[in-house]
Amino acid sequence: MEAKPTTSRIGKNETNASLSPWLKTVLKNKDKDKDPRDKDPRAVRCRGRPWICNQGSPPFRMQCCKNRCVDITSHVNHCGACLIRCPFTWQCCSGLCRNININPIHCGRCFNRCPFGVPCLFGLCGYAWPLLPRRPDPFKPRPPKPYPPHPWPRPPKGYEPPAVA
Incomplete structure (x- = not known):
């Protein structure tokens, strides 16, 4: 008996029994993986009204960047100001990129x-x-040897210089 290949199309409301358990979990939890900050009204839709990002007294740490309120003192993609991105493996510390x-x-x-x-x-x-x-x-420079080795030949024993008149 020969096995015949079957092809099936999955509709919007149909499920496929051949999906892996991992993919089923991902599809089921896809809405749960969203960033919880998206529910914060200050995190989104600040374009045109950047004052909603201001918290507390100046200097304000939050700033409206790309329609989101971000902390410019510690955000890697908005370090110190909007769209100032720190290089890879660097971190934003007090608004400055640090290695x-x-x-x-x-x-x-x-x-x-x-x-x-x-x-x-x-x-x-x-x-x-x-x-x-x-x-x-081993190749450290050394001081030069004195030249000549003896500055003057030694006078013979018992030699006394002539007296000056």
């Missing part, structure tokens, strides 16, 4: 200070620290 991989004042996250003299490498204070002591350099 948190090597900055000892912002090591791994904003305002995470490393102890004095300890470097920040790969976002970790003192990674691979202490370093091994350096070996002496």
